[in-house]
Amino acid sequence: MQATTLTRQSITGSRFDACVVVNKRLSVEFPKAFDGYNVIGDTCTSSGESQLDVPGYPFRPKFQVSSSTPSVQAALDQTKDSENIDVCVKEKSSQYLNRKDVQEALHAQLVGVTRWTGCNSVVNYDMLNLEIPTVNIVGSLVSSGIRVLVYSGDQDSMIPFIGSRILVDGLAKELGLNATVPYTTWVEDKQFGGWTQVYGDILTFATIRGAGHLAPLTSPKRSLALFAVFLSGKSLPEALPN
Structure with a gap:
């Protein structure tokens, strides 16, 4: 019940002051390179992003990560040694899915947007469905x-x-x-x-x-x-x- 209440407050922007204070504190204390979806994982240095980034996730601290123009070669070179895991997969997937030949092969059409992204404002979901x-x-x-x-x-x-x-x-x-x-x-x-x-x-x-x-x-x-x-x-x- 408490988790449901906190989720609703976060989505509607009516969180208790104490929750807002804690969220801001987390944003300060957590390092910019911390990936909440994989706490022992690296982040892609060419973009400064997690392997999985969900904009607007209710309880995710608003980390201020500077993002420079991504270097494709830097993304290709950066992998994890343990199982040769590519930590820049999100960035490279976006580049791949925005290629014209790939979109034509998938019969994909850009409607209301100029490029494909993992999340956009064209499709709006009711966040209260998270409950x-x-x-x-x-x-x-x-x-x-x-x-x-x-x-x-x-x-x-x-x-x-x-x-x-x-x-x-x-x-x-x-x-x-x-x-x-x-x-x-x-x-x-x-x-x-x-x-x-x-x-x-x-x-x-x-x-x-x-x-x-x-x-x-x-x-x-x-x-x-x-x-x-x-x-x-x-x-x-x-x-x-x-």
Whole structure:
């Protein structure tokens, strides 16, 4: 209830003074290079942006990041060493989707705008729809006999995995599902991949170690392993006992 109230206040611009003070304080204390969607990730130095930027996100501090004219070569050169992850994917995706040959191949037409962007003012969404819960949709799928996997990157501060775990656990209790696999670790290539719990062999929750909000982008190898195991209908490999 409190989270819903705060969301509504943020969207309508009627937040409590205390919330405004905290938000401003966060804007001062957080470094400009901090990516809330991947707290251990780098940002693209040619644009100073997160891998995923959502303008107007209700509780995101208004970081003042200076943006210079992007250098394509600088964007191409900047990658993360661990899994060769490109931290400038947003910038380069925008450049790619604004190419005339790409737009023609996709039969895409620019209507009301001069170039493609991730977000624009042409399509307006009712932000109050953020208050509408979707966990019941997951419940209806499970009740229909459809296997469901809910996963979270453990480095995502925007939608923390703890909240996702609480929602899934509450849904399982509501549906009368018992834990068939207790909360335990899973491994990938003999390395700790994350945590998982399974309810009734039909509802699975899992975290992906080292992944941010965009798990397949920030931890592609573990994300693929998790997805492949789920599609196969098998259980995630557990860590070997000490």
